[in-house]
Amino acid sequence: MGFASKxxxxxxxxxxxxxxCDIEVLAALCPxxxxxxxxxxxxxxxxxxxxxxxxGSVNEQNKPVLQxxxxxxxxxxxxxxxxxxxxxxxxxxxxxxxxGGVDKAIPVDVYAPGCAVRPEAIIDAVVEGLGVLEQxxxxxxxxxxxxx
Amino acid sequence: xxxxxxxxxxxxxxxxxxxxxxxxxxxxxxxxxxxxRMQGRVGPKLLQPYWDVRKLLGKDKxxxxxxxxxxxxxxxxxxxxxxxxxxxxxxxxxxVFVITLSSxxxxxxxxxxxxxxxxxxAARETLQVMSYEPMILLMTVAFYQVVGTFDVGGVMLMNHxxxxxxxxxxxxxxxxLTIKLRKSPFDISSSHHAHQEIVKxxxxxxxxxxxxxxxxxxxxxxxxxxxxxxxxxxxxNPISIAVALIAVVLIYFxxxxxDNNFAxxxxxxxxxxxxxxxxxxxxxxVAFLAFM
Numbered sequence: 026m027g028f029a030s031k032x033x034x035x036x037x038x039x040x041x042x043x044x045x046c047d048i049e050v051l052a053a054l055c056p057x058x059x060x061x062x063x064x065x066x067x068x069x070x071x072x073x074x075x076x077x078x079x080x081g082s083v084n085e086q087n088k089p090v091l092q093x094x095x096x097x098x099x100x101x102x103x104x105x106x107x108x109x110x111x112x113x114x115x116x117x118x119x120x121x122x123x124x125g126g127v128d129k130a131i132p133v134d135v136y137a138p139g140c141a142v143r144p145e146a147i148i149d150a151v152v153e154g155l156g157v158l159e160q161x162x163x164x165x166x167x168x169x170x171x172x173x
Numbered sequence: 174x175x176x177x178x179x180x181x182x183x184x185x186x187x188x189x190x191x192x193x194x195x196x197x198x199x200x201x202x203x204x205x206x207x208x209x210r211m212q213g214r215v216g217p218k219l220l221q222p223y224w225d226v227r228k229l230l231g232k233d234k235x236x237x238x239x240x241x242x243x244x245x246x247x248x249x250x251x252x253x254x255x256x257x258x259x260x261x262x263x264x265x266x267x268x269v270f271v272i273t274l275s276s277x278x279x280x281x282x283x284x285x286x287x288x289x290x291x292x293x294x295a296a297r298e299t300l301q302v303m304s305y306e307p308m309i310l311l312m313t314v315a316f317y318q319v320v321g322t323f324d325v326g327g328v329m330l331m332n333h334x335x336x337x338x339x340x341x342x343x344x345x346x347x348x349x350l351t352i353k354l355r356k357s358p359f360d361i362s363s364s365h366h367a368h369q370e371i372v373k374x375x376x377x378x379x380x381x382x383x384x385x386x387x388x389x390x391x392x393x394x395x396x397x398x399x400x401x402x403x404x405x406x407x408x409x410n411p412i413s414i415a416v417a418l419i420a421v422v423l424i425y426f427x428x429x430x431x432d433n434n435f436a437x438x439x440x441x442x443x444x445x446x447x448x449x450x451x452x453x454x455x456x457x458x459v460a461f462l463a464f465m
Contacts, residue, residue, distance in 0.1 A: 028227035059214040061205075064221050070373045072380040075228070099380050100233040162231060 029101055029162035030155035032064040036074035038094055042081030045141030046108035050078055053144040071097035076154055079127045082110040082117050088130045095131040101161035103154040105135045108142040186257025193256050197392025198223050204429055211433045226388050232381035237286050242383050244282035249390045251275035256397045262326025265313045276302050286378035294374025298362035300440045304447035305349035311455025315342040318462035328407050336405040343405050345454030349447055353398050356432035359443050
């Protein structure tokens with residue numbers, strides 16, 4: 026296993042969540058679940074983060090914000106959609122202003138369903154994301170080798 | 174300046190450049206575990222800071238400013254040089270100036286990114302330097318008064334440790350050490366934690382390999398500052414080195430305890446209290462040594 030998956034720093038963005046999923050994301054960071062055991066830190070800075078946790082559905086207002094945060098993150102990076110709204114739009118999917126899940130704005134690697142998403146599901150999704158992070162890290166290394 | 178000084182500084186810097194990151198990394202890992210335990214958590218593995226840096230080195234290279242990486246390289250170089258001069262027994266005053274030069278390059282690097290968050294961080298970092306520098310300088314003066322030379326190696330010829338007559342200056346050093354180690358309540362320029370109003374302050378725009386170098390620089394600085402703590406306990410008796418190591422471990426634990434128990438203050442309070450500490454602890458100690 027490489028180093029990419031040993032120190033996954035996350036950034037959390039609330040697209041239009043009801044805060045149910047946000048509370049569960051924070052719960053995962055608190056003593057009860059303590060994800061720092063796996064080196065996971067909440068950075069709050071896209072330039073330092075490896076994993077992008079998004080809660081809530083996407084609309085025209087927050088689509089450019091999501092894309093901006095995503096584009097500021099450095100490769101290798103992974104996006105995890107946390108909760109039903111982030112996965113598909115959830116109960117808001119047919120609202121006139123809702124575009125749908127996070128994948129309508131940026132590429133999503135792992136979907137973590139639930140309303141609200143359970144902290145265990147978030148941890149499982151992030152661990153799943155580590156495999157993707159590792160693959161992307163290998164791909165980046167190959168790319169850099171070819172470029173050099 | 175003679176040849177011996179150059180040789181010992183170069184050899185000292187090379188040894189320090191190899192050993193200090195290892196010791197600093199382990200210190201940082203222990204810090205995170207102890208902090209986690211204080212918060213009722215298990216915390217990461219001891220080698221987590223090493224894995225963090227290895228990951229950062231493998232990230233894509235993107236810089237918002239072309240010169241940022243050069244400034245960070247210089248900041249890292251001067252912090253290694255300062256450590257080399259100190260641990261090879263060189264001039265204490267020179268060590269203080271060289272490590273300040275390193276801080277200045279770090280500040281310029283933060284300014285060069287032109288991000289509003291990094292600029293606020295850089296301005297606050299400047300205030301931090303302003304806050305701790307008077308106490309640090311008074312500490313070196315007290316050191317000179319006790320040892321009779323600015324050379325750190327001079328303590329090996331003493332028949333009592335420096336702390337016996339410079340304990341007030343030592344307490345002053347402990348006060349500003351919290352600022353130098355970037356610990357709460359004085360982590361105003363860049364916090365280790367993601368609950369600050371200026372994102373990551375000085376390092377907001379730094380990423381990947383550049384951020385890895387900043388991390389390594391912080392490890393190296395921590396080892397140097399712990400050396401400053403230790404030098405107060407060392408004298409001709411070889412056992413004193415063991416005493417100094419125990420003192421360093423206790424002080425480091427004390428700093429972690431402060432970090433976890435005090436809320437961040439505003440810069441006005443930091444500047445005021447650091448200067449009051451410098452005036453009382455440093456100033457009175459220097460005055461007593463000069464006139465008593």
